[in-house]
Amino acid sequence: MMSVATKTELKHEEIKPNIGSRILNSKEELLSGDIAGEIRELLGQRGVLVFPEINFTDDEQVAFTKTLGNFAPEGDHGENVHPITLDVEKNPSSAEYLKGSLYWHLDGVRNTVPILASLLSCRVPSPKGTGNTGIANTYAAYDALPEETKQEIDKLRVIHAPWASMFYYEPEPDIRKLKGFMQAGEAELPLVWEHKDGRKSLVLGCTAHHVVGVDHTKSAELLHGLRDFATSEPFSYSHEWTAGDMIIWDNTGTLHRAEAYDPSCGRMMVRTKLEGEEPFN
Numbered sequence: 001m002m003s004v005a006t007k008t009e010l011k012h013e014e015i016k017p018n019i020g021s022r023i024l025n026s027k028e029e030l031l032s033g034d035i036a037g038e039i040r041e042l043l044g045q046r047g048v049l050v051f052p053e054i055n056f057t058d059d060e061q062v063a064f065t066k067t068l069g070n071f072a073p074e075g076d077h078g079e080n081v082h083p084i085t086l087d088v089e090k091n092p093s094s095a096e097y098l099k100g101s102l103y104w105h106l107d108g109v110r111n112t113v114p115i116l117a118s119l120l121s122c123r124v125p126s127p128k129g130t131g132n133t134g135i136a137n138t139y140a141a142y143d144a145l146p147e148e149t150k151q152e153i154d155k156l157r158v159i160h161a162p163w164a165s166m167f168y169y170e171p172e173p174d175i176r177k178l179k180g181f182m183q184a185g186e187a188e189l190p191l192v193w194e195h196k197d198g199r200k201s202l203v204l205g206c207t208a209h210h211v212v213g214v215d216h217t218k219s220a221e222l223l224h225g226l227r228d229f230a231t232s233e234p235f236s237y238s239h240e241w242t243a244g245d246m247i248i249w250d251n252t253g254t255l256h257r258a259e260a261y262d263p264s265c266g267r268m269m270v271r272t273k274l275e276g277e278e279p280f281n
């Protein structure tokens with residue numbers, strides 16, 4: 001008897017012209033891995049994919065992450081989900097560090113190969129209008145720049161310093177605290193990241209301290225001007241969370257941030273990550 005293989009098809013719809021798609025497949029279809037390749041492809045094009053109320057359990061999120069690439073273990077959590085909360089009682093060690101996540105950034109600026117993507121799920125949302133996650137598509141923003149700006153910035157290098165981002169939320173740290181942050185190190189990265197496939201994205205955010213060899217006023221104008229442009233309405237999307245939602249963003253071609261919320265409101269998210277596959281150049 002002949003058997004007819006039914007092929008799972010990716011079901012998706014655009015959120016905004018330059019960023020974001022909603023994935024409408026069932027949990028079972030996603031976990032089958034049949035459309036993992038198409039999801040990866042779409043992620044690279046759209047910057048962020050939203051899985052509305054997919055309600056993955058921790059184990060399902062880990063399993064789904066593994067269909068897309070290499071699972072990147074984090075801290076004490078190994079190959080499990082990593083909790084994210086500003087609540088110091090639930091997460092004493094990282095609540096302080098997470099304050100920096102309220103400003104546009106990309107993850108892993110001190111790594112030669114930054115992570116490919118983050119998958120973030122909502123267990124407990126903050127009150128509506130707070131605690132959204134913002135994502136900006138820096139591939140699309142680069143593409144939209146005037147040709148002369150592209151030429152001006154294509155070869156520039158930027159020093160990224162995680163300590164610089166501390167000043168966003170603590171303007172007058174004591175020297176001990178500053179030195180503690182400085183131990184995290186710095187990195188020189190391209191302002192324009194040319195990827196293997198020839199596409200280009202902008203590497204910006206609150207860790208971007210200065211452009212190498214450029215006057216400091218001009219440097220600040222470039223870094224803040226480009227960040228302002230890349231995170232403007234046409235290229236950005238702000239996800240308002242419902243319990244059970246999951247989003248994935250392409251860390252190599254986006255900036256992201258958490259929007260402000262009350263640290264004591266009980267907001268609880270879990271995250272998994274995909275190992276990077278391409279070094280900064």
Ligand SMILES: [Fe+2]
Nearest residue numbers: 101106107256
């Ligand atoms: Fe982050």
